[in-house]
Amino acid sequence: MSEHTAHETMTLKLIVWRQKGPDEPGRFETYLARDITEHHSFLEMLDVVNEDLIREGIEPIVFDHDCREGICGTCSQVINGLAHGGQTRTTVCQLHMRKFKDGDTIYIEPWRAKAFPILKDLMVDRSALDRIIQAGGYASVNTGAAPDGNAILISKEDADYAMDAAECIGCGACVAACPNGAAMLFTGAKVSQFASLPQGREEGRIRVTGMLQAMQECGFGNCTNHYECQAACPKGIDVKFIARLNREYLKTLFM
Amino acid sequence: MILDGKSPTGPIEQTWDKHRFEMKLVNPANKRKYKVLVVGTGLAGASAAASLGELGYNVEAFCYQDSPRRAHSIAAQGGINAAKNYPNDGDSIRRLFYDTVKGGDFRSREADVWRLAQVSNNIIDQCVAQGVPFARDYGGYLDNRSFGGAQVSRTFYARGQTGQQLLLGAYSALSRQIKAGTVKMYPRTEMLDLVVVDGEAKGITIRDLVTGEVRCHVGDAVLLCTGGYVNVFYLSTNAMGCSVTALWRAYKKGAYFANPCYTQIHPTCIPQSGDYQSKLTLMSESLRNDGRCWVPKNHDDNRPPNDIPEEDRDYYLERKYPSFGNLAPRDIASRAAKEQCDDGRGVGPGGRGVYLDFRDAIERLGAGLIRERYGNLFEMYELITAEDGYKVPMRIYPAPHYAMGGLWVDYNLMSNLPGLFVLGEANFSVHGANRLGASALMQGLADGYFIIPYTIADYLAQTRPGAVTTDHPECAQSIEEVNAYRDRLLSVNGKRTVTDFMRELGHLIWENAGMARSEESLTEVIDKIPAIREEFWQNVRVTGNGNQVNQQLENAGRTADFVEFAELLARDALHRRESCGGHFRVEYQYEDGEAKRDDENFSYSAAWEFKGVDREPELHKEPLKFESVELAVRSYK
Ligand SMILES: Cc1cc2nc3c(=O)[nH]c(=O)nc-3n(C[C@H](O)[C@H](O)[C@H](O)COP(=O)(O)OP(=O)(O)OC[C@H]3O[C@@H](n4cnc5c(N)ncnc54)[C@H](O)[C@@H]3O)c2cc1C
Ligand code: FES
Numbered sequence: 001m002s003e004h005t006a007h008e009t010m011t012l013k014l015i016v017w018r019q020k021g022p023d024e025p026g027r028f029e030t031y032l033a034r035d036i037t038e039h040h041s042f043l044e045m046l047d048v049v050n051e052d053l054i055r056e057g058i059e060p061i062v063f064d065h066d067c068r069e070g071i072c073g074t075c076s077q078v079i080n081g082l083a084h085g086g087q088t089r090t091t092v093c094q095l096h097m098r099k100f101k102d103g104d105t106i107y108i109e110p111w112r113a114k115a116f117p118i119l120k121d122l123m124v125d126r127s128a129l130d131r132i133i134q135a136g137g138y139a140s141v142n143t144g145a146a147p148d149g150n151a152i153l154i155s156k157e158d159a160d161y162a163m164d165a166a167e168c169i170g171c172g173a174c175v176a177a178c179p180n181g182a183a184m185l186f187t188g189a190k191v192s193q194f195a196s197l198p199q200g201r202e203e204g205r206i207r208v209t210g211m212l213q214a215m216q217e218c219g220f221g222n223c224t225n226h227y228e229c230q231a232a233c234p235k236g237i238d239v240k241f242i243a244r245l246n247r248e249y250l251k252t253l254f255m
Numbered sequence: 256m257i258l259d260g261k262s263p264t265g266p267i268e269q270t271w272d273k274h275r276f277e278m279k280l281v282n283p284a285n286k287r288k289y290k291v292l293v294v295g296t297g298l299a300g301a302s303a304a305a306s307l308g309e310l311g312y313n314v315e316a317f318c319y320q321d322s323p324r325r326a327h328s329i330a331a332q333g334g335i336n337a338a339k340n341y342p343n344d345g346d347s348i349r350r351l352f353y354d355t356v357k358g359g360d361f362r363s364r365e366a367d368v369w370r371l372a373q374v375s376n377n378i379i380d381q382c383v384a385q386g387v388p389f390a391r392d393y394g395g396y397l398d399n400r401s402f403g404g405a406q407v408s409r410t411f412y413a414r415g416q417t418g419q420q421l422l423l424g425a426y427s428a429l430s431r432q433i434k435a436g437t438v439k440m441y442p443r444t445e446m447l448d449l450v451v452v453d454g455e456a457k458g459i460t461i462r463d464l465v466t467g468e469v470r471c472h473v474g475d476a477v478l479l480c481t482g483g484y485v486n487v488f489y490l491s492t493n494a495m496g497c498s499v500t501a502l503w504r505a506y507k508k509g510a511y512f513a514n515p516c517y518t519q520i521h522p523t524c525i526p527q528s529g530d531y532q533s534k535l536t537l538m539s540e541s542l543r544n545d546g547r548c549w550v551p552k553n554h555d556d557n558r559p560p561n562d563i564p565e566e567d568r569d570y571y572l573e574r575k576y577p578s579f580g581n582l583a584p585r586d587i588a589s590r591a592a593k594e595q596c597d598d599g600r601g602v603g604p605g606g607r608g609v610y611l612d613f614r615d616a617i618e619r620l621g622a623g624l625i626r627e628r629y630g631n632l633f634e635m636y637e638l639i640t641a642e643d644g645y646k647v648p649m650r651i652y653p654a655p656h657y658a659m660g661g662l663w664v665d666y667n668l669m670s671n672l673p674g675l676f677v678l679g680e681a682n683f684s685v686h687g688a689n690r691l692g693a694s695a696l697m698q699g700l701a702d703g704y705f706i707i708p709y710t711i712a713d714y715l716a717q718t719r720p721g722a723v724t725t726d727h728p729e730c731a732q733s734i735e736e737v738n739a740y741r742d743r744l745l746s747v748n749g750k751r752t753v754t755d756f757m758r759e760l761g762h763l764i765w766e767n768a769g770m771a772r773s774e775e776s777l778t779e780v781i782d783k784i785p786a787i788r789e790e791f792w793q794n795v796r797v798t799g800n801g802n803q804v805n806q807q808l809e810n811a812g813r814t815a816d817f818v819e820f821a822e823l824l825a826r827d828a829l830h831r832r833e834s835c836g837g838h839f840r841v842e843y844q845y846e847d848g849e850a851k852r853d854d855e856n857f858s859y860s861a862a863w864e865f866k867g868v869d870r871e872p873e874l875h876k877e878p879l880k881f882e883s884v885e886l887a888v889r890s891y892k
Binding site: 020021037039040041043044047048051053054055057058059060062064065066067068069070071072073074089090094096098119120123125126127129130133134135137138139140141142143144145146147148149150152153154155156159160162163166167169170193194197199200 | 302305306309320321322323324325327329330339341377379380381382383384385386388389390391392393394395396397413414416419420423426427428430431433434440442465494495496528529531532533534536537634635638639641704705708750752754755796798799803804806807
């Protein structure tokens with residue numbers, strides 16, 4: 001076993017963004033990641049580096065993560081210039097080191113966007129996404145006020161469409177990937193989910209205007225159709241939802 | 256002391272309705288004067304906070320993630336149960352109730368389980384109204400699938416992301432209340448102490464995980480909705496931040512910890528691949544609907560799985576449990592997998608794995624349908640293992656997954672400390688010694704949407720709102736303790752990392768108090784833990800300081816709590832001289848290896864009272880009475 005793994009371990013050079021706090025200047029630092037196998041996930045590789053740093057008395061690299069299975073949307077790193085590292089439909093926590101080879105140099109940076117201030121190292125403040133949802137990303141129903149589940153029929157097609165939109169994990173990669181720092185894919189997905197369901201239609205108009213306004217107030221940019229968002233999205237959320245958002249917005253102007 | 260769960264009496268069908276009528280109410284105009292602190296915003300906490308906000312209470316909610324949408328409920332895959340009986344296959348509230356009591360190996364409170372089954376239907380209605388995109392059939396009606404431990408199809412699902420969609424539903428309701436100003440949300444905030452005034456829970460002390468500020472929040476009641484503790488095994492299907500900390504600090508302030516030894520080991524997880532591994536990934540149990548579990552019949556059969564012919568395969572679940580087959584409940588399926596591997600017929604690295612094979616299902620239904628049902632799971636499997644589950648059987652192995660134990664609560668979900676309520680996975684209530692699939696989501700939402708809004712009023716109506724303020728000496732004392740604890744962690748300055756300790760602890764607990772336990776192995780745990788604890792406080796290294804983001808400091812606190820808690824888990828497991836559900840004592844089994852319960856001596860919930868870190872806790876018992884179901888040997892043959 002040891003012979004086998006010794007043969008297959010990699011050493012990588014990491015160039016990592018370090019920043020003490022929101023108002024501090026940041027800079028790149030270089031570290032070596034040693035004894036990494038193809039089965040390490042990217043975050044497990046960083047764990048190894050951090051353990052080494054701690055033993056040397058150096059503060060480890062701060063990064064956000066929690067579920068480590070691609071669903072909570074917490075992990076958020078730009079790797080070699082690409083949000084989540086550029087593997088199709090993959091979050092950083094699901095990226096595995098088999099995508100890299102011995103001797104590679106890897107640049108690691110936080111999400112960079114006006115609406116996401118850096119808190120420390122690779123950790124950013126994404127509460128702006130919550131504020132967009134608070135501005136209308138819900139169907140207003142109080143607990144206890146619901147009719148029987150099957151009283152609201154929804155065609156399989158609509159249910160599937162809504163689910164495609166609802167799969168968004170709110171990680172913010174779309175914002176980080178967008179040259180304008182826009183949150184249109186995020187907002188479009190939520191608006192489309194409700195627009196395609198009878199439950200959400202009643203308040204469609206105030207939802208769209210409210211969420212778009214919140215988006216602007218939070219400092220997100222405008223969409224100029226680069227579609228980098230879809231490419232970076234670990235859930236493959238389709239830009240058709242941005243078109244839907246625009247349609248739903250136009251409707252509010254003519255209603 | 257004999258504990259009383261205060262379950263209502265009388266015909267079980269009427270218990271909840273009767274109790275709801277008898278409880279006190281808080282007048283609508285007075286509700287905003289009461290402040291409720293909700294710690295945790297997963298399914299249980301978010302649904303509770305939103306519902307209480309809607310009612311007009313003044314709510315403050317807390318979570319350690321950067322957004323309530325990221326609680327670990329998000330990771331639930333398979334589905335949520337309800338007794339709707341839409342498929343017309345014989346389901347009913349009574350059947351869901353019965354299945355849950357039996358599934359829990361007769362170690363839960365009947366009335367609580369009945370109530371859960373009763374409100375299960377309201378949950379589906381509520382979630383549909385919120386816009387949760389449950390799977391539908393071509394007629395537009397809600398679709399169902401079946402799950403382990405049940406012979407009816409009662410599980411509602413949203414692809415392989417049911418937990419995500421339910422949590423986003425609860426999160427949207429919560430967001431609506433945040434906007435309305437009834438709920439104030441504190442993300443990136445960790446509860447580190449419970450403030451108890453004159454025996455009642457009146458506040459919490461928290462650390463702001465961004466600024467490091469330690470401060471006290473007071474309220475008229477505190478709800479702990481902080482999830483489960485199976486990260487005590489280090490490697491589990493829980494998120495990295497899941498911990499016992501909130502529960503443990505409350506325990507140290509007098510709340511009883513019930514049945515800590517009831518832990519669930521999930522049969523279908525991706526096997527561990529190396530020592531560096533930081534967590535294990537679950538493959539939803541729903542896969543067992545169409546996948547077949549097998550190992551080679553013969554030892555040392557090293558052929559690739561697809562080259563092993565039918566006659567050389569042992570479909571051990573179908574062999575051992577013909578009527579439930581691959582859908583045998585979790586504890587049984589996990590132990591069966593371990594048995595095959597212990598017998599030397601396991602597959603993959605280290606022989607710790609079994610196959611989960613979709614070949615027959617793909618032949619029968621086509622790859623398209625399998626992809627539609629489980630596509631995201633196959634994708635996830637491939638990301639981690641670089642293997643294609645459509646072509647080669649998946650490899651799976653059991654992993655720690657869920658905590659049936661938790662803080663003791665009465666029928667009102669209130670702990671022995673008045674004013675402290677515990678919801679969701681954090682409490683011990685309805686699942687007994689084993690939880691059935693798709694019933695944790697149901698429980699979390701039942702507690703938050705449909706139970707706490709009623710039962711909290713019964714307590715609040717008897718208290719004066721705003722009786723305790725942050726200048727109370729108990730608050731100052733609590734802040735001082737939390738600060739001192741933090742400083743102690745930062746000042747050890749030893750040589751070993753926090754993760755190093757957690758790995759050591761996890762290994763000890765998994766090997767000795769995991770799927771199989773014995774007097775000897777448990778005694779070993781209890782003997783070894785004081786040394787780990789001592790070394791931790793002499794040799795742990797936490798870099799940085801407390802006035803900023805410090806993930807090492809957070810982990811150090813959680814690890815210190817796990818080390819103490821692990822001892823309680825082992826004590827509870829040692830004292831329970833029987834096997835039941837997820838608690839398997841090798842000394843207590845039938846000849847065929849099935850768990851042997853001892854109803855005469857152990858038909859009770861064990862609730863432990865803290866007496867000091869170096870002293871043995873005191874055991875309190877709550878006897879369990881079974882009037883609506885007959886105690887029986889739990890058989891799935
Ligand atoms: C991978 C996986 C798959 C699952 N699949 C299913 C399934 O298909 N069906 C099913 O029924 N069940 C399933 N379960 C179980 C189910 O998901 C959980 O039991 C349930 O979601 C727990 O919900 P909760 O609200 O109690 O806790 P959680 O969702 O874990 O939420 C805990 C909350 O508490 C907060 N918190 C914790 N500690 C602190 C602290 N000290 N201070 C402040 N905040 C704190 C967290 O921030 C979080 O908001 C699954 C579980 C896992 C792990
Ligand atoms: S850590 Fe949850 S998605 Fe990556």
